Amino acid sequence: MLHSRYQKEVLHRLDLMPKEAHLETKLYGELEFEGVEFPLYKVVTRDEYPPKIGNVLISAGTHGDEEAGVHAVLDFMEDVLPEYLDNFKFHIFPCVNPIGFERRTRGDRNGQDLNRAFGPLNQSPPPEVLAIVKSLTLEGQRYISSIDLHEDSPFQVVPGFSTEKVPTDFYFYECCPVKERRIGKVILSRLDGIPTCKDPEIYDDKNEGGLIVYPEGCSNGVYAAGSTFDAYLLREFSDHALISETPMGWDLQRRISAQIQFVRSTLDILIQRAAR
Numbered sequence: 001m002l003h004s005r006y007q008k009e010v011l012h013r014l015d016l017m018p019k020e021a022h023l024e025t026k027l028y029g030e031l032e033f034e035g036v037e038f039p040l041y042k043v044v045t046r047d048e049y050p051p052k053i054g055n056v057l058i059s060a061g062t063h064g065d066e067e068a069g070v071h072a073v074l075d076f077m078e079d080v081l082p083e084y085l086d087n088f089k090f091h092i093f094p095c096v097n098p099i100g101f102e103r104r105t106r107g108d109r110n111g112q113d114l115n116r117a118f119g120p121l122n123q124s125p126p127p128e129v130l131a132i133v134k135s136l137t138l139e140g141q142r143y144i145s146s147i148d149l150h151e152d153s154p155f156q157v158v159p160g161f162s163t164e165k166v167p168t169d170f171y172f173y174e175c176c177p178v179k180e181r182r183i184g185k186v187i188l189s190r191l192d193g194i195p196t197c198k199d200p201e202i203y204d205d206k207n208e209g210g211l212i213v214y215p216e217g218c219s220n221g222v223y224a225a226g227s228t229f230d231a232y233l234l235r236e237f238s239d240h241a242l243i244s245e246t247p248m249g250w251d252l253q254r255r256i257s258a259q260i261q262f263v264r265s266t267l268d269i270l271i272q273r274a275a276r
């Protein structure tokens with residue numbers, strides 16, 4: 001049955017998420033594909049838990065085949081998030097592209113890359129993107145940080161690059177115009193047991209030991225187009241955007257662990273910064 005994977009690996013886990021306490025699951029859209037419904041859910045901290053520091057947005061599965069981020073977000077909500085409840089209000093989009101997740105494809109049902117569909121000139125965005133835009137606009141919140149979890153696949157080579165150019169270790173992007181607010185180097189120094197990519201360039205962007213800093217490090221035209229989810233968030237709602245990339249050559253559990261450690265390190269550093 002087509003619906004089985006998203007149902008089993010995402011919706012079922014959201015159903016089992018402890019309802020009594022701190023999290024609320026909200027339907028923010030519905031897709032239909034080949035006669036099957038794909039409800040879109042986000043998970044937010046309940047209003048009874050006002051945060052000391054601020055709102056944090058976490059998203060995964062924008063590229064449907066990059067599954068580690070989706071599993072990492074679900075694990076994070078179950079096991080880690082309660083530790084951070086005092087400090088942050090969470091807005092979580094666990095699986096932005098459920099049809100891609102179901103079919104293990106990067107793009108949506110039409111092969112369109114959702115992470116290139118948040119552009120200001122995009123007049124008719126796909127329903128997945130439209131639903132998120134509506135949801136964020138209705139919430140009307142600002143986020144001190146947004147974290148979008150991705151993966152790098154040797155089977156989905158970026159156009160213009162060969163497979164040898166695909167990083168085989170972890171790396172991440174930090175996008176923050178205000179330099180004083182950047183925390184990427186500290187995150188990098190805290191990652192424990194996660195090999196990071198040391199190539200001087202990743203897809204033409206300048207890489208510093210596993211960290212690509214935007215806008216300065218940006219040579220890749222994709223970001224300049226402003227059509228990625230993080231670029232949209234920075235334009236409209238967020239002060240600081242991070243994008244993690246685990247290599248799909250690693251086994252799944254290792255990728256999930258790396259993603260969770262990355263989110264944890266980010267939150268820990270945000271708490272330390274706020275205490276100063």
Ligand SMILES: [Zn+2]
Pocket residue numbers: 063066150151
């Ligand atoms: Zn991706």
